[in-house]
Amino acid sequence: MSLPYDKMTNIGMLLPFLCEESKIGYEAGKTPEEIVEEFFKNHTDLQTEEQKTELLFKIIQYIERQVVLFDSIEDAAFPNLHSESDNGTVTNMYERSLQDHKLEKIREKLKDFAVKIVFTAHPTQFYPNSVQRILHDLRNAITTDSITNIDMLLQQLGKTPFVNKEKPTPIDEALSIIYYLRYVYYDTIGELFTKIKTTFGNDHFHLHEDLIQLGFWPGGDRDGNPFVTADVTKRVAEELHSAILKAYYNNLKTVRRRLSFRGVSDVLTKLSNELYSAIFRNEKITAEDILKRLDEAEKILVEQHNSLFLDLLVTFKDRVKIFGTHFATLDVRQDSRIHQQVIDTVFAKINGNSEATQEEKFNQLIQISEKVNPDDFEDIVKDTLLTVSQVSEIQQLNGLRGMNRYIISNSDAVKDVMNVYAFFKICGYQDEEINMDIVPLFETMEGLANAENVMNELYQNPIYKKHLAKRGNQQTIMLGFSDGTKDGGYLKANWEIYKAKEVLTKLSEQNGIKVVFFDGRGGPPARGGGKTHDFYASQGKTIANNKIELTIQGQTITSIFGNKEQAKYNFEQLLTAGVENDVFKNAKKDLTEKERALIIELADISYQKYSDLKAHPMFVPYLQEMSTLEYYGKTNIGSRPSKRGGGSELKFEDLRAIPFVGSWAQLKQNVPGFFGFGFAMQQLKEQGRFDEVRELYKGSDFFKTLVLNSMMSMNKTYFPLTYYIKNNPKFGAFWNVLFDEYNLSKNIMLELTGFKILQEEDPLSRKSVKIRERIVLPLLSIQQYALMKIQKGEGDLEAYGKLVTRSLFGNINASRNSA
Structure with a gap:
């Protein structure tokens, strides 16, 4: 309560009132506008709009710091809440291996197994570096119970800005x-x-x-x-x-x-x-x-x-x-469409024309005898060639492990991989000098469906076959969860990835190739995240298990791997999930034909339901007008633009997964994490087949993990926040579609699991979610209040726009416990 703010003495006293007004008001069906206005009337004597918005900014600043404090407390508590002998720790695995006489088998598996965490710059974390350092010190001060230090650090926090004035580079x-x-x-x-x-x-x-x-x-x-x-x-x-x-x-x-x-x-x-x-x-x-x-x-x-x-x-x-x-x-990563542009330009320059198929282009460029000069080109073409040219320099400085793969987003054809091979040849590398793995990333439903044909053709391609032999006959394949979920909905995306892994495992084995799957997993389930240990522990023997490799980003870096205790615990969880999968038999990991058929049926029904939602004429307008989507780019949290494409009209395919999922989260609707899943189960229930779904939940770890992750998504929803939209002439019907599906999914999943409440199986995570949701409820009220003012075109629109942007920070930071 005693944070040192300029011109604000009683925020700590006022905040509980706004919190209470919000809680009671939403349950009584009031709008955010009514709640905030009543708060002003009942608890302040502010008259002007300027005074009121100033107070709201101060409250936002205060709540942001409450979130940091709770982060630090939760981090400090971590060692007390987890023990050395927990499930999934190295100690636990050792004890199990002794009991089951599997010690030698574990040693055997450890000989060539590995875990790789890949840190990305995807901006889902809003703390500037200065605040991250305070968070780090605050956690230590709480651990040692140093009241003086805690007090000093809270004062530092009160005076340290949370906002980057400019986008980070x-x-x-x-x-x-x-x-x-x-x-x-x-x-x-x-x-x-x-x-x-x-x-x-x-x-x-x-x-x-x-x-x-x-x-x-x-x-x-x-x-x-x-x-x-x-x-x-x-x-x-x-x-x-x-x-x-x-x-x-x-x-x-x-x-x-x-x-x-x-x-x-x-x-x-x-x-x-x-x-x-x-x-x-x-x-x-x-x-x-x-x-x-x-x-x-x-x-x-x-x-x-x-x-x-x-x-x-x-x-x-x-x-x-x-x-x-x-x-x-x-790693180097670029989109396949940019690569094609580079190939087309270089080919046209060398041949004086561009009359050739895409296959002819890369084949001709691979045979080229003299090096192309990057300075003969402009912009992206020049930069792509310079990037490839300097790979050997970086390898000399940092060793071959310093840079050894090139990842291609939106891969859906053989040319996407071969184009990159051609880059190395036109940059002057001899075949034996290309010390790089070329990694296709399959992420859309179409890309995943094509993956088998693409890899089959690649494995047969004589040039690529020779390259793979030089790389130890090992192929890394990346699968992107967040764009998959955005494209196909939660259940369908996860099933398509599971299926693609099975098919590619079999294909690689037939070709004598050791395949490594690299998962582009996000933070929350809606971006392919969720409980990572459970996810890897649930994969059966039909999926190659040579290495666990996944991306970690944004708030997941700080919340899951942010300090030594957490990082050690979570690295152990990943390692043991992979090792135990091979060593300890568990029938629940392998799908029977009956289970497989049922998942396919459920996935197809849910995909259709989700696709219908995406095709709804109000889908993109709803996000654009009623959510915070338009404000993500103004937060200056990441160097990357918040949407693809340069046009002013917003198209679904241009939406990046982070602002897309984040906007649903800010609305407290979390649609990509559950939409269509409950509907699919309800369809089977209406056919009198709910017992089959129950058997699937009990018998398959994979399906159970998806259900529990989806329930985590729903536990973070709060539809009363947007009850006011149901009467909106433009969006009311669309909002009701979302609300009905949420209620349906929640009820049927509780019935399926036998739980009384969501996340009943994970009391620790549930408690954390509840505390965080309580902290940010007033923040959500302020954000929705400002959005309502903007929608009506009332008052100082610039100030309300800033309120929306500022309130993004605390909300996102508070939802860190999502993976």
Whole structure:
């Protein structure tokens, strides 16, 4: 209550009144406008519109800081709410393996298994770096119960701005995540590796250092982001290189403090000087150089000093093997349509015309003998060629692990992969010099349906076959959940991805290819997120399980991997989900023919229902006029534009998944997370077949996970907020379609699960959601109040527009517990 704000003394006293007015008012069917106006009348003596909007801005600022405080409290509580022996921890897996006599099987699986978390710059997190640092310190102060520190940090929070004056650049986004690499993941992954090594290792079993890997998209992902250029990519690679060397330099100080013995000390001092020169004088150093010095030190330590503190040196060596000189692997990603444009332009320039099929174009360019000069072209063509040209430079600086794949969004044909291969050839690379995996990303319903044909043709293509052999006959395939969900609805998207994985697993095995699936999972279920451990643990033996690889973004970085305890716990959950899947038999993971047929039936019915909703003439206008969609771009949280395409008319396909899903979340309707799912089950119930759905829920972990994730989405909805729309002449009928489907889905899922309330099986998450929803309820009232004023064209529209934008921040930050 005592946050130090300029010109505001009693916000902490007033806020509970607005909260109460909102709660009672919505249940009585009042509109947000009525609630806010009554609050002004009953609890303030403000007269002018300007005074009222000023108070609302102050309340927003206050609530934002309440959210930060609750984040910090929840983070600080994490170790008390989870134990070392929880399901899904390394300790739990070890105990299980002893009981079931499966220890050797686990060691066998760990030999070539890996988990990779890829950090993206997708902007679903609104805290500027300065606030993130306070959050970090506040959590520590709460953990140690330091009242003085907490008070000081809250005061700092009160005076620290939450809003970026300008959009962050891709470099800003990269540096923001590099902060986490240095101060969270360097230690977390190092400690976890040591823990697994001591738990499962023995004289015969050596744990490979690539077990837990990090990937990095900020600065490399140019899909839809014109601000990511070849220069930016190079600079981010350099920042990653510099960050890991600094982490080693600091770590080495601790090691040297203990290893002060003759001979050892000299070697480590030399290494310290070499690292310093590499960081500040740009002198070249490789991971092999560092390891050579550490081996030298180890030899002296063992032979002359009784191996004293050897574990310190070995742990440090392990980290150098894990992180190399790259820290995290920087990926390049671009849209296939941009690639086609580049190929067309280069082909026309070389041949003087563009009369050829797309297949003829890439085939001819692959055979080219002389290098194309990027400076002969302009804009995106030049930049694409420069990006490809500098890959070998980045690999020399950061090692081959520093950059080794090129991801193609919107892949739906063989040409999309072969075009990228052609880029390397026209940039002067010989076949054996292309040390890159080319990764198609299948994300739309059409792309997923095409995936089998595309990969089959690729596996048969002699040029690509040769390339794959050089890459160890391993193919990574990315599957995009968020665009899939936007395109096909929740159940259909998840089923199509599951099916695509099965088909591609079988196809790859037939061709002698080891396939790795890379999942583009978002935060909330509506973007393909939800409980990640449950998702991976539910995949049966028909899906390749060579590696778990997924994207983590926005608030999921801070909420799931934001501090050491959480990061360690969640890395363990992913690792054990993958290992246990192969080692411990569970019939509920494998779908029977009957279960499969039923899921297909449900998915098709739900897809039709969702497609009808998308085709509704009010679908896009409703989002445009009644939600916060138009305001996402004004928040300055990400460097990327909030929609594709340059036209002023808004088309469904131009909508990015984040603003699309986020706008439904701000309305508290979360439509993509459930729409059509309940309807499909109701159809079967009306046919007298609900027992079949019950059997499916009990018998299939995959289906059960989807139901529980969808219920999480519904637990975060609050339709009373928008009751007022049901009487709107333009949108009333459309709102009722949404509301009816929500009620139907909620009732039928409760009936299916036997729960009395949503998320009954996860009391911790349910409690967190409820507290957060209570904190942001007044914020939602303010946002809807401002939107209503704008819709009516009343008062100072600019001020109301700013209120809508400002209220986005707290709402999004508060919904962090979504994955």
